Amino acid sequence: MSEKLHLDPIACTGHGLCAELLPELIWLDEWGYPVIEDGELTPELLGHARRAVDACPTLALRLQRERAARRPRPAGGGRPAGRTPSY
Amino acid sequence: MSLAAGQFPRLLAGMPPEGFLPLAAHEALHGPLPLSGRSRSRTEHPLILELERAGVRGYGGAGFPTATKLHAVATQGARPTIVVNGAEGEPLSGKDVLLTGRMPHLVIDGVLAAASTLGSDRVIFALDEEVRGVARVLQQALAQRPELQRRGAPAVSVNAVPGGYLSGQETALVSALGGGWAKPTTTPPYPFERGIKGVPTLVSNSETFAQIALVARHGADWFRALGTTNDPGTRLITVSGAVSYPGVVEVAGGTTLRQLISASGGLTEPIQGVLLGGYAGTWLSPDDLELRLDAHALRERGLRLGSGIVVLLPASACIVAEVSGVARWLEQESAHQCGPCIHGLQAIADALEELCGGGDRRGAYTRIERWCELVVRRGACSLPDGAATFVASALRRFRPVFDDHARHGACDLCRAERVLPIPAFDAVPVR
Ligand SMILES: Cc1cc2nc3c(=O)[nH]c(=O)nc-3n(C[C@H](O)[C@H](O)[C@H](O)COP(=O)(O)O)c2cc1C
Ligand code: SF4
Ligand code: SF4
Numbered sequence: 001m002s003e004k005l006h007l008d009p010i011a012c013t014g015h016g017l018c019a020e021l022l023p024e025l026i027w028l029d030e031w032g033y034p035v036i037e038d039g040e041l042t043p044e045l046l047g048h049a050r051r052a053v054d055a056c057p058t059l060a061l062r063l064q065r066e067r068a069a070r071r072p073r074p075a076g077g078g079r080p081a082g083r084t085p086s087y
Numbered sequence: 088m089s090l091a092a093g094q095f096p097r098l099l100a101g102m103p104p105e106g107f108l109p110l111a112a113h114e115a116l117h118g119p120l121p122l123s124g125r126s127r128s129r130t131e132h133p134l135i136l137e138l139e140r141a142g143v144r145g146y147g148g149a150g151f152p153t154a155t156k157l158h159a160v161a162t163q164g165a166r167p168t169i170v171v172n173g174a175e176g177e178p179l180s181g182k183d184v185l186l187t188g189r190m191p192h193l194v195i196d197g198v199l200a201a202a203s204t205l206g207s208d209r210v211i212f213a214l215d216e217e218v219r220g221v222a223r224v225l226q227q228a229l230a231q232r233p234e235l236q237r238r239g240a241p242a243v244s245v246n247a248v249p250g251g252y253l254s255g256q257e258t259a260l261v262s263a264l265g266g267g268w269a270k271p272t273t274t275p276p277y278p279f280e281r282g283i284k285g286v287p288t289l290v291s292n293s294e295t296f297a298q299i300a301l302v303a304r305h306g307a308d309w310f311r312a313l314g315t316t317n318d319p320g321t322r323l324i325t326v327s328g329a330v331s332y333p334g335v336v337e338v339a340g341g342t343t344l345r346q347l348i349s350a351s352g353g354l355t356e357p358i359q360g361v362l363l364g365g366y367a368g369t370w371l372s373p374d375d376l377e378l379r380l381d382a383h384a385l386r387e388r389g390l391r392l393g394s395g396i397v398v399l400l401p402a403s404a405c406i407v408a409e410v411s412g413v414a415r416w417l418e419q420e421s422a423h424q425c426g427p428c429i430h431g432l433q434a435i436a437d438a439l440e441e442l443c444g445g446g447d448r449r450g451a452y453t454r455i456e457r458w459c460e461l462v463v464r465r466g467a468c469s470l471p472d473g474a475a476t477f478v479a480s481a482l483r484r485f486r487p488v489f490d491d492h493a494r495h496g497a498c499d500l501c502r503a504e505r506v507l508p509i510p511a512f513d514a515v516p517v518r
Contacts, residue, residue: 009425033426
């Protein structure tokens with residue numbers, strides 16, 4: 001059950017609290033908005049990540065299961081058999 | 088009579104010199120439209136399978152596989168709403184207006200086929216509020232369709248959405264059609280999960296529906312008879328700049344740029360570059376004319392066709408001034424909701440303007456390059472990603488010209504009339 005930090009850029013107002021609480025994975029750009037590194041959320045970092053999520057005043061930061069935010073993938077059912085899609 | 092597999096053009100077959108192709112002529116050309124009806128199986132939809140075999144990918148810009156999208160909507164367990172995205176906010180594009188205004192029955196066919204397969208009870212044609220003539224044509228064409236008079240037919244409306252680059256972005260469109268602002272919303276949920284009024288919503292481009300119509304009628308093998316293995320079929324390209332006949336051309340996948348130019352009447356003057364994919368696209372050198380317009384091959388090379396746009400930039404234009412103007416327009420068109428998009432696009436546009444003016448130009452090239460990297464994937468929509476792609480590609484392709492501006496400021500061509508169109512700004516940008 002790997003979790004990933006997900007930022008809602010519309011909700012984020014650039015308070016920067018999250019970067020203070022999780023500097024290992026979040027840094028602030030020159031306008032004060034967080035950039036989230038792709039790195040792994042190790043068990044040690046997970047606690048800090050939860051704190052950053054809780055501290056965000058606009059609820060812009062969430063921990064999500066890795067797959068939750070994905071676009072739809074071609075589902076197994078309903079695919080023509082014996083033919084690899086060319087795209 | 089039915090179209091032969093090698094028939095070309097397809098989408099624009101039978102297009103009259105003016106007005107729209109009437110229903111009778113349309114049916115004489117393509118034959119009757121078979122409607123499959125909603126499939127009993129939740130996972131097996133004959134039309135979706137056929138679209139997958141055909142390899143149809145969306146023509147609205149992102150090139151997402153259409154079968155996958157239909158499948159995702161179909162398995163949500165509710166009657167989906169269908170939105171035909173004809174907003175065409177990209178100033179360099181003219182294909183959706185042409186297709187809807189001149190060949191409306193082909194687009195309607197695709198919508199009816201998709202609605203029948205998905206069991207949709209609601210269809211919305213979204214058009215830019217400024218193209219009222221096209222909306223009237225569409226209303227007339229819809230009134231001619233017996234399928235829409237039958238019991239159980241979906242409710243159909245033609246809705247105007249505000250003009251602007253963002254109106255066609257799918258979550259902005261869904262928001263506008265639901266009575267909200269034409270601004271992107273946070274995803275997830277995506278429209279296919281929860282769209283208009285919370286109902287699963289299929290948002291696809293007008294041309295995509297026209298292609299669906301061809302596959303529903305003639306099948307995947309017919310569809311694949313033109314184009315390449317990885318970019319099957321034909322597509323509409325809007326060509327502008329230094330060609331004799333700017334406008335919309337239909338080409339088969341894999342057509343070379345040189346062939347496209349000659350289909351547009353040839354070059355009118357020497358060119359310094361080619362823009363592929365519009366204001367979210369990439370620049371090529373004038374020596375790349377043998378390049379094949381195969382959407383798949385282009386993607387693999389980091390290039391993109393977007394919604395099918397090619398601009399031949401004449402040598403008499405200043406690339407820095409052109410890119411600067413577009414960057415400012417994109418910055419103004421942003422919904423100003425996400426920090427990196429607001430500040431990043433503004434910084435990029437400011438620095439580009441300084442290259443053509445009097446401000447501090449030292450290190451501008453490197454700064455712009457860095458900002459272009461900094462904004463990518465950090466907005467709620469991909470407007471900043473597209474803008475950064477467009478600007479960064481110009482920086483790379485025309486480095487000496489940018490360097491020259493950084494050293495000496497405006498050039499003689501900076502004040503020339505612009506080639507790349509920029510719609511008039513609102514007097515006061517809505518923030
Ligand atoms: C800034 C922006 C503007 C867009 N404008 C349009 C548009 O005018 N028309 C369109 O079909 N898609 C537009 N799109 C793409 C849509 O979000 C969506 O991907 C598309 O309508 C899906 O249709 P397709 O699968 O048939 O390509 C835009 C995307 C962005 C990020
Ligand atoms: S704490 Fe929340 S609002 Fe502040 S920068 Fe981080 S994510 Fe954005
Ligand atoms: S990325 Fe830019 S254009 Fe897109 S929603 Fe955010 S602010 Fe608006």
